[in-house]
Amino acid sequence: MGNIAAAIITIGDELLIGQVIDTNSAWIAQQLNKMGIDVLRRVAVGDSKAEIITALDEELAKASLVIVTGGLGPTADDITKPLLNEYFGGKMMVNEQVLAHLKEMMIRRNRPVLERNMKQAEVPDVCTVLFNKMGSAPGMWFEKDDKVIISLPGVPFEMVSIMEDEALPRLKERFTSDALLHRSIITAGEGESYIAEKIKDLEEALPQHIRLAYLPGAGMVRLRLTGRCKDITMLDSELSTAQAAIAARIEHIVVALEDIPLEHVLANWFREQHKTLGLAESCTGGNVAHHLTQIKGASEYFKGGIVSYSNEIKEQVLGVATATIDQYGAISEETVTEMAKGAIKVLDTDYSFAVTGILDADGALYGVPSGTVWMAVADKQHVVTKKFYFPFDRLRNKDMATSMGMLMIWKFINNRS
Amino acid sequence: MGNIAAAIITIGDELLIGQVIDTNSAWIAQQLNKMGIDVLRRVAVGDSKAEIITALDEELAKASLVIVTGGLGPTADDITKPLLNEYFGGKMMVNEQVLAHLKEMMIRRNRPVLERNMKQAEVPDVCTVLFNKMGSAPGMWFEKDDKVIISLPGVPFEMVSIMEDEALPRLKERFTSDALLHRSIITAGEGESYIAEKIKDLEEALPQHIRLAYLPGAGMVRLRLTGRCKDITMLDSELSTAQAAIAARIEHIVVALEDIPLEHVLANWFREQHKTLGLAESCTGGNVAHHLTQIKGASEYFKGGIVSYSNEIKEQVLGVATATIDQYGAISEETVTEMAKGAIKVLDTDYSFAVTGILDADGALYGVPSGTVWMAVADKQHVVTKKFYFPFDRLRNKDMATSMGMLMIWKFINNRS
Numbered sequence: 024m025g026n027i028a029a030a031i032i033t034i035g036d037e038l039l040i041g042q043v044i045d046t047n048s049a050w051i052a053q054q055l056n057k058m059g060i061d062v063l064r065r066v067a068v069g070d071s072k073a074e075i076i077t078a079l080d081e082e083l084a085k086a087s088l089v090i091v092t093g094g095l096g097p098t099a100d101d102i103t104k105p106l107l108n109e110y111f112g113g114k115m116m117v118n119e120q121v122l123a124h125l126k127e128m129m130i131r132r133n134r135p136v137l138e139r140n141m142k143q144a145e146v147p148d149v150c151t152v153l154f155n156k157m158g159s160a161p162g163m164w165f166e167k168d169d170k171v172i173i174s175l176p177g178v179p180f181e182m183v184s185i186m187e188d189e190a191l192p193r194l195k196e197r198f199t200s201d202a203l204l205h206r207s208i209i210t211a212g213e214g215e216s217y218i219a220e221k222i223k224d225l226e227e228a229l230p231q232h233i234r235l236a237y238l239p240g241a242g243m244v245r246l247r248l249t250g251r252c253k254d255i256t257m258l259d260s261e262l263s264t265a266q267a268a269i270a271a272r273i274e275h276i277v278v279a280l281e282d283i284p285l286e287h288v289l290a291n292w293f294r295e296q297h298k299t300l301g302l303a304e305s306c307t308g309g310n311v312a313h314h315l316t317q318i319k320g321a322s323e324y325f326k327g328g329i330v331s332y333s334n335e336i337k338e339q340v341l342g343v344a345t346a347t348i349d350q351y352g353a354i355s356e357e358t359v360t361e362m363a364k365g366a367i368k369v370l371d372t373d374y375s376f377a378v379t380g381i382l383d384a385d386g387a388l389y390g391v392p393s394g395t396v397w398m399a400v401a402d403k404q405h406v407v408t409k410k411f412y413f414p415f416d417r418l419r420n421k422d423m424a425t426s427m428g429m430l431m432i433w434k435f436i437n438n439r440s
Numbered sequence: 441m442g443n444i445a446a447a448i449i450t451i452g453d454e455l456l457i458g459q460v461i462d463t464n465s466a467w468i469a470q471q472l473n474k475m476g477i478d479v480l481r482r483v484a485v486g487d488s489k490a491e492i493i494t495a496l497d498e499e500l501a502k503a504s505l506v507i508v509t510g511g512l513g514p515t516a517d518d519i520t521k522p523l524l525n526e527y528f529g530g531k532m533m534v535n536e537q538v539l540a541h542l543k544e545m546m547i548r549r550n551r552p553v554l555e556r557n558m559k560q561a562e563v564p565d566v567c568t569v570l571f572n573k574m575g576s577a578p579g580m581w582f583e584k585d586d587k588v589i590i591s592l593p594g595v596p597f598e599m600v601s602i603m604e605d606e607a608l609p610r611l612k613e614r615f616t617s618d619a620l621l622h623r624s625i626i627t628a629g630e631g632e633s634y635i636a637e638k639i640k641d642l643e644e645a646l647p648q649h650i651r652l653a654y655l656p657g658a659g660m661v662r663l664r665l666t667g668r669c670k671d672i673t674m675l676d677s678e679l680s681t682a683q684a685a686i687a688a689r690i691e692h693i694v695v696a697l698e699d700i701p702l703e704h705v706l707a708n709w710f711r712e713q714h715k716t717l718g719l720a721e722s723c724t725g726g727n728v729a730h731h732l733t734q735i736k737g738a739s740e741y742f743k744g745g746i747v748s749y750s751n752e753i754k755e756q757v758l759g760v761a762t763a764t765i766d767q768y769g770a771i772s773e774e775t776v777t778e779m780a781k782g783a784i785k786v787l788d789t790d791y792s793f794a795v796t797g798i799l800d801a802d803g804a805l806y807g808v809p810s811g812t813v814w815m816a817v818a819d820k821q822h823v824v825t826k827k828f829y830f831p832f833d834r835l836r837n838k839d840m841a842t843s844m845g846m847l848m849i850w851k852f853i854n855n856r857s
Binding site: 038039040041043044045046048050053054056062063064067069070077081085096100139140178179180205217220226235236237238282308309310312313316319322327331332333336340370415418419421 | 453456462465466467469470473478482484485486494495502514556557596597631636643652653655699721727732739749753757800831832835836
């Protein structure tokens, strides 16, 4: 539909041996999307001249904008800059602004100015320098046959800083395109097949320029409507209508009408209700607290938590009775109930969430099967408990328990079962 | 060097709009790497027939093995299976094993058996089914012109389960190749330029089949040696020699000689020394505890932590004096010192780590600039404190503070400054 098509090329052997998870591409895609630029493809290649050139050739044949990240550091495995210089037929020249910035950085850090660092001030004379205030490797903007190629360092915060300050403003000036809008519906408690069946007629009736996608996760499914159209006002209204119709049909499982994580949904509710929450985490080891505190303003409702990894802390800090643990075990309904009650008392909150379980290894040691997790949510009058069984490995079980725990809090405060 | 080349194609609009971060590719790359299979390229494309076919054509031209993930669900946006059926000229047929598994899953979940679900039991007759015990979408193994194409669902735990049980054993039978080995050196406290300068001669003297890569992170640089050779014994010895020589040259900054995260290095030390650790986290909100408890066996040394997000909890649970907070502020050397001492006492541990700071918003409210973080490490005799200033946004600052905190614990127990 006439939109600008972009490709992202990420460079680095670490991406191909699985040593590093690529978060840059997702962030770049989000930013381009907001401008109405479609990312058609993302390609990761190693630190190999031949592979990088093939990727540039192929992606430039398909897209009007190619963003390249990585390979701009000062060490021998970083080959992107000389390669791009050759690819675009340029000559390396010292850039005085970058040079001054490098010297200033080294002095501030009390480091000698190495020749290796000075090399970073050299850039191809056929590019526009995108200044990197956060680091030593400058970004570069090339143009060829009316296409734009942007080269950025792979270090995430340097990449973000150059994109925000230098690249995005220039891209906005350069490209205009159709509006691209998204709407989300977050649901909990039913699978994607159930939902698809329930809303079959609504999905089939969507106009051709609106697409529906199902994104299943732990106990939840996110629905995403994507529309593209010249007329942004009409598109916005069409999307709102479709979102409202779908949400009404599956009202009993709707968690939120925007694409926000569960921790954000919780923060909204607790802050609106002026209620406070405290945690008592054993097997999730602080991960629920970590999630809740990812949200700005969490301190308004989240007072804190006890990571009671050992039984001693369950007893001495949370006040779980030694007899309870002796009689029922650390992973039991009785213990998790006392943990939740203890958290409300010790942390002096309106609500609490508690979790205790065994994520891997030999659960038989605790008298329960591996993967058994007990959770409890409490207010000052009630405690609701639930037993889970997670079948995966330690890390996946921990993530699952964290998600299911937040979902349990959400259900409790919304009176859902 | 005669190794098998592979490509990974991930399918899903969510990957191109940045809604989801691709962790599957990294995991698949690690597994293939262990078998000596090189991943040449990773490509992400949207739920578009034309784009998927282009990607298949291009990657099959370059690689002997192509792994495709995503687009196998039961909803309308999932188009991979019929597309592959057409691409390989097959016919859709019901697979009885998959059908029986689907019915059994639905009954176990107490769900009606929908026609939509039954569709998932249909597979192209030109593929070998890779059984998916974790979910409803079967994996598929195709062969064409002596090349192998594997299609897997995008849900991470289903993908992992099919790879481990079905795909990897078949791949091992099918492909043999050169040995590919890695060695790592984890360092802390100096930048990559400094290290590159120090080991310049060693790097230049590396044999051609061994490559050195620098992977900078928060306060740390990981060095990775990668070698490839028919003779695995020789390669192993060459890599050990190179690793030892480099490590000796920069001994004062070496944290570990294997590619393990800092939380693993800490777990090793504390478990060997039979010492215990406790935490008092304010601004990191449980993230340090979360990291420490990612390591199996953490409970042997990590007793727990207090997430003292509010001042009340700093005072009432950790025993920080109200007068200290009133006089010096919650973000101060005095407060963090009392938090660390309080943690040792309340949690009854040999060592403690404490952190308090402001990651975003208006630090002026707390009388300090935004991004100011105080940390302390203590044993029963000593407390060491340090002030940090993190210049990024909330989430990045939280990650940085978590990494720098673990590094501070490591320095304390190793008597490094």
